[in-house]
Amino acid sequence: MSSGPDRCAHSVATPVLPWDNYCNLPLYQEWNATHDPLETLRGCCQSPDDNIGFSGDDNCTAYCNATEATLESLQTCLQQSDELQQFGCSSGAEEVYQRATAGRLGVYLVLGVVIASALGG
Numbered sequence: 847m848s849s850g851p852d853r854c855a856h857s858v859a860t861p862v863l864p865w866d867n868y869c870n871l872p873l874y875q876e877w878n879a880t881h882d883p884l885e886t887l888r889g890c891c892q893s894p895d896d897n898i899g900f901s902g903d904d905n906c907t908a909y910c911n912a913t914e915a916t917l918e919s920l921q922t923c924l925q926q927s928d929e930l931q932q933f934g935c936s937s938g939a940e941e942v943y944q945r946a947t948a949g950r951l952g953v954y955l956v957l958g959v960v961i962a963s964a965l966g967g
Contacts, residue, residue: 854906860934860944861902863909867917869924870901870909871933881929884908890923 854874863870869890875883884898891898891910901907912920914937921935934944 853904857903857906859902860907860932862936863901865911866938867912867914868909869912869920869933869935870907871930873906873908875931883930886927886929890920
């Protein structure tokens, strides 16, 4: 399953941007076809001082240019989202967070192994 514009299917990198505080994500997320990643970013980027834009090849990466005061809440909101497989956040020259996971699939796989082990499988 996937979500996002077809033109962005091969563009999954999150480029380094020239601002001090931001989070960005590929518009094409491969594992969840039920929710638009841009809508998740818009929902998390709520401060009046924050703004959303696009970058990368074919504008396939969306970013929220945050402030020092709003970066932590933006990052927390994105971390709590079940819709995102990949995103990154940066504070100045330091990358503060990067997620590239299979989302809930990883949790289900670990749980399946634990149950199988408990049943003697």
